[in-house]
Amino acid sequence: MNVRTVAMLTAGGIAPCLSSAVGGLIERYTDRAPEVRLIGYLDGYAGLLSGRSVEVTDEVRATAGRLHAFGGSPLGNSRVKLTNAEDLVRRGLVAKGGDPLRVAAEQLLEDGVDVLHTIGGDDTNTTAADLARHLAEAGHDLRVIGLPKTIDNDIVPIRQSLGAWTAAEQGALFARNVIGEHSSNPRMLIIHEVMGRHSGWLTAETARRYRGHLLEREFVPGIGNDPRRWDVHAVYVPEVPVDLDAEGERLRAVMDEIGCVNVFLAEGAGVDDIVASLEAAGEEVPRDAFGHVALDEVNPGAYFAENFAERLGAEKAKVWKSGYFARSAAPNAEDLELIARCTNLAVETALAGGSGVIGQDVGRDDELRAIELDRIAGGGAFDPTVEWFADLRRAIGQP
Numbered sequence: 001m002n003v004r005t006v007a008m009l010t011a012g013g014i015a016p017c018l019s020s021a022v023g024g025l026i027e028r029y030t031d032r033a034p035e036v037r038l039i040g041y042l043d044g045y046a047g048l049l050s051g052r053s054v055e056v057t058d059e060v061r062a063t064a065g066r067l068h069a070f071g072g073s074p075l076g077n078s079r080v081k082l083t084n085a086e087d088l089v090r091r092g093l094v095a096k097g098g099d100p101l102r103v104a105a106e107q108l109l110e111d112g113v114d115v116l117h118t119i120g121g122d123d124t125n126t127t128a129a130d131l132a133r134h135l136a137e138a139g140h141d142l143r144v145i146g147l148p149k150t151i152d153n154d155i156v157p158i159r160q161s162l163g164a165w166t167a168a169e170q171g172a173l174f175a176r177n178v179i180g181e182h183s184s185n186p187r188m189l190i191i192h193e194v195m196g197r198h199s200g201w202l203t204a205e206t207a208r209r210y211r212g213h214l215l216e217r218e219f220v221p222g223i224g225n226d227p228r229r230w231d232v233h234a235v236y237v238p239e240v241p242v243d244l245d246a247e248g249e250r251l252r253a254v255m256d257e258i259g260c261v262n263v264f265l266a267e268g269a270g271v272d273d274i275v276a277s278l279e280a281a282g283e284e285v286p287r288d289a290f291g292h293v294a295l296d297e298v299n300p301g302a303y304f305a306e307n308f309a310e311r312l313g314a315e316k317a318k319v320w321k322s323g324y325f326a327r328s329a330a331p332n333a334e335d336l337e338l339i340a341r342c343t344n345l346a347v348e349t350a351l352a353g354g355s356g357v358i359g360q361d362v363g364r365d366d367e368l369r370a371i372e373l374d375r376i377a378g379g380g381a382f383d384p385t386v387e388w389f390a391d392l393r394r395a396i397g398q399p
Contacts, residue, residue, distance in 0.1 A: 003115055004114055005111065006029060006113070007041060007108070008022060008038070008039070009044050009117070009119070011078065011123075012123060013327060015149045015150060015167065016151070016166035016330060016335060017119075017149055017162035018072065019071065019072060019073055020331050020335070020336060020339045021119045022040065022064075022067055022075060023067030026038060028346075032347055032348075037112075038056035039054065039055055039113075040074075044078040045078060045104065046078035047075075047078075049088070050093065051107050068336060068339075070330055071327075071328045083100070083127070085099065085100055114141075117146070117346060120149050121155060124146070125146035125357050125373065126376055132373070143354065143355045145346050145349050145354070145358065146373070147162060147357070148342075149162050151326065152197065153199060153201040153202060153205075153380075154197075154198050155376065157361055157362045158359035158380075159359070160359075162339055162342065167195070167329070168202055171192075172207075172213060174326065175322065179230055179262050182262065187259055188317075189255075189260070189314035189316070189317040190317075191265050191320070192322060195323035198378070198381065199237075199268070199379070200238050200269070200382040202266070203237055203265065203266035204235060207264040208389075211232055211392065211396075214230055230262075231262065232263075232264055233251060234251060234263045234396070237268075237269055248308060250398075251311075255313060261308075267300050269300060269304075274303050301319035302319060304319075341368060343358075345369075
């Protein structure tokens with residue numbers, strides 16, 4: 001395939017990999033095919049629909065490596081689903097009666113794009129697949145090569161999404177400070193709410209990293225500087241039902257003994273129960289453009305705080321959310337290495353005429369490859385029976 005113009009976009013929520021992935025793609029194309037024109041659509045699919053893009057100049061190519069040290073995205077993000085015309089009309093991104101896929105396709109054709117790199121989660125990459133199919137039906141060959149971004153680490157069938165390790169590390173850092181709030185009030189309940197709509201991986205990994213750091217700390221006996229008060233006492237993930245009564249009884253004993261309780265909670269844990277209670281009360285459940293429950297409005301952390309506070313006899317309950325802190329970070333060394341491998345393969349795949357989402361394919365013994373777009377899906381579940389998570393639960397006395 002003769003590649004003349006390559007476009008990039010970042011979409012969905014941000015993660016600690018977007019800037020680095022953009023920088024890595026620019027560096028690799030500059031090294032392997034410097035004659036290829038590079039552009040970036042601004043604000044994800046919103047920029048594609050409105051024809052807003054930026055040219056990758058020689059100056060940008062020369063300094064692109066600096067992007068590895070930044071969080072966020074230099075191109076900007078948005079949550080846009082090209083098959084949800086009603087939402088896009090309401091937002092003014094397409095005219096009434098317009099077909100968003102056709103509008104996006106015509107913009108790509110106008111810009112002469114041969115390869116589109118989408119850096120995002122399952123919604124971003126399945127939307128790109130919809131766009132590629134639309135163009136193919138019209139007789140145009142567009143190669144779509146995605147990079148898997150989500151701190152939830154729940155893209156099927158990919159072992160490890162870019163930015164997830166960093167988000168867990170940053171969530172653990174966040175927890176080191178907020179758990180100090182246990183000393184701000186007698187009988188204090190602290191809930192650390194971690195992002196993870198469908199998967200508990202990030203919550204579990206954040207708790208594991210936090211406890212690993214805790215075990216390295218030295219405490220002063222006899223003055224209340226008790227490691228038990230800094231520990232994690234419960235970890236709740238969407239994959240494991242929570243028995244509020246049984247857990248309330250167990251954690252009440254912890255509260256009575258040491259005067260505080262610290263909970264790590266995935267934002268998706270208990271959501272089905274919350275939605276059921278809202279619908280039973282005749283209330284409308286708020287949802288986003290993709291049909292997902294609007295978690296900020298449903299507020300799982302507040303739900304658990306309210307349900308546990310009375311059971312535990314807590315004098316004060318506080319919910320802390322680490323999501324925006326964690327997802328905005330620059331990538332750590334683990335993620336930088338994975339980003340480099342993925343962006344290198346993405347460019348090689350593009351130059352060879354391939355398509356797919358670059359990732360470690362669990363169906364192929366974790367081989368790093370261009371995974372077929374029609375195999376990409378979201379909502380991959382975390383396996384709570386994995387040995388390290390089972391060990392964590394035993395260590396904190398959680399059945």
